[in-house]
Amino acid sequence: MKLSVIGGGSWGLALAKVLHDSQHQVLVYDVSEKIVSKINDLHICFQLNEDIPKEIKATSSIEEAVSFSDVLLFVVPTKVMREAISSMMPFLTNKKLFINAAKGIEPETFMRASEIFTEMVPKEYFKGFVSLSGPSHAEEVIRGMMTLITASSENEKDALFVQELFHNTEYFRVYSSTDLKGSELGGALKNIFALASGLLAGKGLGDNARAALITRGLVEMHKFYEVYGADTKSITGLTGLGDLIVTCTSEHSRNFQAGYKLGHGKDLEETLASMTMVVEGIRTCEAAHSYGQEHDIDMPIINSIYEIIFEKKNPEEVFKKLLERSMKPE
Ligand SMILES: NC(=O)c1ccc[n+]([C@@H]2O[C@H](COP(=O)([O-])OP(=O)(O)OC[C@H]3O[C@@H](n4cnc5c(N)ncnc54)[C@H](O)[C@@H]3O)[C@@H](O)[C@H]2O)c1
Structure with missing residues (x-):
């Protein structure tokens, strides 16, 4: 056809x-x-x-x-x-x-x-x-x-x-x-975690941090889906976990590459100017952050990426703040 x-x-x-x-x-x-x-x-x-x-x-x-x-x-x-x-x-x-x-x-x-x-x-x-x-x-x-x-x-x-x-x-x-809602939400949110994964790599952090990011990222996605009214079953499907893994672990990911450059000390404008292809995670991070604030969703990773990109906070200080949060059961 x-x-x-x-x-x-x-x-x-x-x-x-x-x-x-x-x-x-x-x-x-x-x-x-x-x-x-x-x-x-x-x-x-x-x-x-x-x-x-x-x-x-x-x-x-x-x-x-x-x-x-x-x-x-x-x-x-x-x-x-x-x-x-x-x-x-x-x-x-x-x-x-x-x-x-x-x-x-x-x-x-x-x-x-x-x-x-x-x-x-x-x-x-x-x-x-x-x-x-x-x-x-x-x-x-x-x-x-x-x-x-x-x-x-x-x-x-x-x-x-x-x-x-x-x-x-x-x-x-x-x-x-x-599950159209879940599919569209998963495809969008995973790009924020890809930025985070690139940032970690750019800062010289290793596989342990990346695996933790993917796992805890999935937890944030779960909270988001629940508040947003999407079917949480699709989180473990191709449009959720599948896309999250590939984008957080692959050098092909534009969002990962952008995060990596940010991790190497480039600012947002410089990073975007050096990319020939679209980096969707940045706009999605802005969107998810404000939705999370409005609906009181506890999303420490998304909020941290927002602070680094939009409030130009130092990544090391933001990572430290993440580790200093009070201890809790998994
Ligand atoms: N590249 C990938 O591997 C991949 C995989 C899955 C999803 N996506 C998603 O697909 C979308 C596009 O990504 P991409 O990698 O192809 O981007 P890209 O930057 O390679 O290409 C975008 C194309 O859109 C064209 N364009 C811009 N405005 C247009 C308009 N008004 N009308 C028609 N064409 C217009 C541009 O000229 C450009 O050729 C993004 O949302 C991305 O997240 C990309």
């Missing part, structure tokens, strides 16, 4: 290749002319410097992308999600199924992607929404390395449809879930 991918960055093109490998016809839209010409003329993913099949075509026309298919896969950073949705709006003429593969939360509103789509897209053009999430670095998927992810939707039929669309028996196994 035909599919449009909105956002031709690393993850957009890795997923475009998965779809192409399952014999689907893919058209990629990107705002950057440079990205579009790298796809059409050189058949490469610019951000990853990886070859992609020449049958994957790109366009600079959002109108062409919207009319190409009734299934639109969004893979743009959450910071520009509203902009990308607005740009497609004038060209909607019928109902579309929206799939989102970006991971983040809007700091100003604490809205998840599904809520942003539901708010912005008029009902007559909205067929459904599915979130694709799980431990999946574009660097590995684009090379056809084994990956397992989850397609989540409140409408089971839509989740099953997307599961079938992306699933292949060579390297890409897709599960389905109806």
Whole structure:
């Protein structure tokens, strides 16, 4: 079948290749002319410097992308999600199924992607929404390395449809879930812990600290899910623990890399300027911190990362403060 991918960055093109490998016809839209010409003329993913099949075509026309298919896969950073949705709006003429593969939360509103789509897209053009999430670095998927992810939707039929669309028996196994809330929350929150994991590594701390971070990070995620009303069962699934492990332990993680640079003494502006790809954890940390304050959630790790990034506190002092908290049972 035909599919449009909105956002031709690393993850957009890795997923475009998965779809192409399952014999689907893919058209990629990107705002950057440079990205579009790298796809059409050189058949490469610019951000990853990886070859992609020449049958994957790109366009600079959002109108062409919207009319190409009734299934639109969004893979743009959450910071520009509203902009990308607005740009497609004038060209909607019928109902579309929206799939989102970006991971983040809007700091100003604490809205998840599904809520942003539901708010912005008029009902007559909205067929459904599915979130694709799980431990999946574009660097590995684009090379056809084994990956397992989850397609989540409140409408089971839509989740099953997307599961079938992306699933292949060579390297890409897709599960389905109806816990959309949990899936979107897990994909967003794990990026904060990836920043923390990079920070620890940047400060020369070792595997013990990282394992403790992942374990206690999971506890914070659990508290968050409970207050937020998400299904805590999915915390131990691919969209929770799975994504948390991969992002806290892999050099491919942009959030880990950003944390590592912060740990080496670079400030936030310098760190972001040196990154060519999106670092979602920073905005998500801001969002989660203010949500936690508002709802009185005890989240020492998230609050510590917030203090280091946004209040420019010294990481050593923040770590010390964490260790000095009163003793308690696990
Ligand atoms: N890279 C990964 O391994 C990976 C894996 C899973 C999820 N994600 C998530 O996917 C999202 C995108 O990440 P990425 O790594 O592909 O980022 P990226 O920086 O590699 O690419 C983003 C692309 O979006 C394009 N873009 C920006 N504004 C746009 C607009 N208004 N319309 C269309 N295109 C626009 C940019 O030109 C760029 O090509 C993030 O939320 C990220 O957390 C990434």
